[in-house]
Amino acid sequence: GFDELFHSHNRQWDQLWKRCDIRLEDSARPQMILRLHIFHLLQTVSRNTIDLDVGVPARGWHGEAYRGHIFWDELFIFPYLNLRIPNLTRSLLLYRYRRLNLARRAAQAEGRRGALYPWQSGSNGREETQHLHLNPKSGRWLPDNTRLQRHVNHAIAYNVWQYYKTTGDTEFLSTYGAEMILEIARFLAHITTFNEKHDRYEILGVMGPDEYHDGYPDSETPGLNNNAYTNVMTVYVLRIALKAIESLAPGRRDDLLETLDLEQAERNRWQDIARKMRVVFHGDQIISQFEAYDQLQEFDWEGYREKYGDIQRLDRILEAEGDTPNRYKVSKQADVLMLFYLFSAEEIQELFTQMGYDFEPESIPGNIDYYLKRSSHGSTLSNIVHSWVLSRSDRPRSLALFHKALESDVSDIQGGTTHEGIHLGAMAGTVDILQRCYTGLEFHDDILFLNPHIPDDLPKLYMRAKYRGNWFDITATSETMTITCDQCEREATKISFQNTVYALNPGDTLAFDLGKKRLKGGAD
Ligand code: IFM
Numbered sequence: 001g002f003d004e005l006f007h008s009h010n011r012q013w014d015q016l017w018k019r020c021d022i023r024l025e026d027s028a029r030p031q032m033i034l035r036l037h038i039f040h041l042l043q044t045v046s047r048n049t050i051d052l053d054v055g056v057p058a059r060g061w062h063g064e065a066y067r068g069h070i071f072w073d074e075l076f077i078f079p080y081l082n083l084r085i086p087n088l089t090r091s092l093l094l095y096r097y098r099r100l101n102l103a104r105r106a107a108q109a110e111g112r113r114g115a116l117y118p119w120q121s122g123s124n125g126r127e128e129t130q131h132l133h134l135n136p137k138s139g140r141w142l143p144d145n146t147r148l149q150r151h152v153n154h155a156i157a158y159n160v161w162q163y164y165k166t167t168g169d170t171e172f173l174s175t176y177g178a179e180m181i182l183e184i185a186r187f188l189a190h191i192t193t194f195n196e197k198h199d200r201y202e203i204l205g206v207m208g209p210d211e212y213h214d215g216y217p218d219s220e221t222p223g224l225n226n227n228a229y230t231n232v233m234t235v236y237v238l239r240i241a242l243k244a245i246e247s248l249a250p251g252r253r254d255d256l257l258e259t260l261d262l263e264q265a266e267r268n269r270w271q272d273i274a275r276k277m278r279v280v281f282h283g284d285q286i287i288s289q290f291e292a293y294d295q296l297q298e299f300d301w302e303g304y305r306e307k308y309g310d311i312q313r314l315d316r317i318l319e320a321e322g323d324t325p326n327r328y329k330v331s332k333q334a335d336v337l338m339l340f341y342l343f344s345a346e347e348i349q350e351l352f353t354q355m356g357y358d359f360e361p362e363s364i365p366g367n368i369d370y371y372l373k374r375s376s377h378g379s380t381l382s383n384i385v386h387s388w389v390l391s392r393s394d395r396p397r398s399l400a401l402f403h404k405a406l407e408s409d410v411s412d413i414q415g416g417t418t419h420e421g422i423h424l425g426a427m428a429g430t431v432d433i434l435q436r437c438y439t440g441l442e443f444h445d446d447i448l449f450l451n452p453h454i455p456d457d458l459p460k461l462y463m464r465a466k467y468r469g470n471w472f473d474i475t476a477t478s479e480t481m482t483i484t485c486d487q488c489e490r491e492a493t494k495i496s497f498q499n500t501v502y503a504l505n506p507g508d509t510l511a512f513d514l515g516k517k518r519l520k521g522g523a524d
Contacts, residue, residue, distance in 0.1 A: 021038065022461070023462040024434070024459045024461060027459040034434070037428070037430055044060040044424055049092075050087055051091060059422060062421045064421065065417065066120070067128075071119065075155040077425060078163065079432050093163060096156050103116055112191060114182075115180070117153050120146075129146055129147040135319050138320035145214040148223050157240065157241075161177075161240045167468065173248070185238050185270060188237055191203055200276050202278045204225045205222075207224060210333055211315070212314065213326055217324065224290040226280050228287045228289060229338050232355075234273070235354070238274045239274055274355070279352075280293070284363070285363035287336045289371075296327060297328050298328070299329060310415060312415075330374055331371065332377075333377070336367060337372075338385060340368065340389040341389055345364060364389075368386075368390060372386055380409075383404045384432075388429075391455075396457070399455040399457055434463070435463060435465065438455070438476070439452050446468075447495070448494065448495050452476055454481075468493070470493055472484065472485055480513055482511045484508070495510055503523045
């Protein structure tokens with residue numbers, strides 16, 4: 001009967017909120033929206049979907065936009081689940097694993113080895129990206145080249161590795177995860193070619209996350225060369241592929257290498273690509289979004305704002321005028337800056353050093369400034385990434401973009417897209433800005449790192465997070481941070497704060513003065 005169902009429904013939600021809530025003290029509207037976002041996440045994917053063949057559609061199950069298709073948006077969604085209901089991430093990664101054979105066939109169809117996951121996918125795992133799309137502003141149907149966004153593959157490999165690093169689930173890595181990473185790595189290495197002139201490897205004819213650029217101006221063939229995001233992420237994937245092999249138990253390792261017919265020579269080439277991948281720069285250490293980006297024209301931002309007011313969808317505006325964004329230094333959403341979203345400054349420096357480039361972390365703010373000025377934020381994911389990358393250099397601006405991202409759906413900031421379905425990536429992204437970005441929560445080699453940079457105006461933050469089977473309570477303001485292990489089933493956890501590693505025992509609390517050091521608890 002209704003009463004009984006209502007009671008059990010309430011009980012389930014109570015239990016979920018205990019794990020999944022993120023609180024901002026005395027902040028009615030941001031708190032309400034955060035909970036709305038968490039609610040949508042938990043009703044799109046839930047414990048009820050574990051063990052079902054379910055993936056994460058970009059617009060949830062709330063409208064017909066994108067026809068329920070799955071893109072790369074889980075990159076923004078899994079970090080929240082990893083720290084609360086990791087079983088759910090595991091189950092959602094299996095959705096990808098079940099489609100590995102189809103991805104292999106897609107690679108074969110292009111004359112490649114390994115696995116090529118589709119940019120847009122549905123139940124049968126084939127590429128579902130439309131061939132034409134309508135510009136409602138001009139009424140014209142235009143070729144849709146977005147399937148060239150190979151970076152969905154990098155996102156899947158990244159997600160597998162992050163899940164493994166957060167949970168330590170070696171059984172998953174061994175049975176499913178490593179195989180996916182290796183097959184993706186193999187495909188990426190296969191589309192990488194060697195340029196004798198530059199003595200470097202390169203990837204030609206792809207698209208990065210910025211969907212305004214699908215080719216060179218006046219070129220008949222779609223695709224761009226040496227998209228920095230794709231190239232650097234390829235190096236990352238090749239590196240984790242080699243690490244994944246090392247992480248497997250010897251017997252399983254031998255079996256997998258044998259099954260995939262993955263010889264030492266092929267792995268040596270991966271090493272070589274990782275050392276010699278090409279990234280193009282211009283100006284003062286500005287990473288070029290793709291080769292010859294610097295030759296594009298600057299865009300008349302002021303003029304277009306004056307003429308059209310809302311210029312988020314510049315692609316449509318320009319096409320309706322008979323022009324194309326391909327001519328200009330404009331972007332719909334973060335592309336180069338995705339690198340600073342996914343990796344810390346130290347990780348970025350290590351990747352570039354490995355590739356043989358001197359890229360100093362001091363150059364990061366210049367890159368952020370350069371691309372932020374040239375973005376129209378035509379995707380709701382854009383505010384998330386820009387808020388995140390600004391959190392170290394300009395906290396007030398980061399917070400302002402966080403607030404803008406919060407409004408994405410409740411205020412339908414794109415002017416008419418929310419009734420077609422919520423933007424789940426952006427919703428999860430807002431929650432993750434609090435969860436991992438402002439707290440500086442990272443996981444490396446069995447250590448939980450706290451590297452907070454909390455904006456002064458952020459109200460006191462409370463959350464719970466699960467790491468390696470232990471539940472932690474975290475509170476933070478711009479001045480202090482505490483972490484308590486109140487329901488620890490296991491031994492002490494290593495917590496790193498300002499280059500010191502502390503042991504946090506079950507039941508113990510560590511408190512830090514963010515200007516100085518530890519206030520209480522833990523052992524060095
Ligand atoms: O995956 C995104 C893409 O990055 C921008 N356009 C919308 C897609 C689905 O959310």
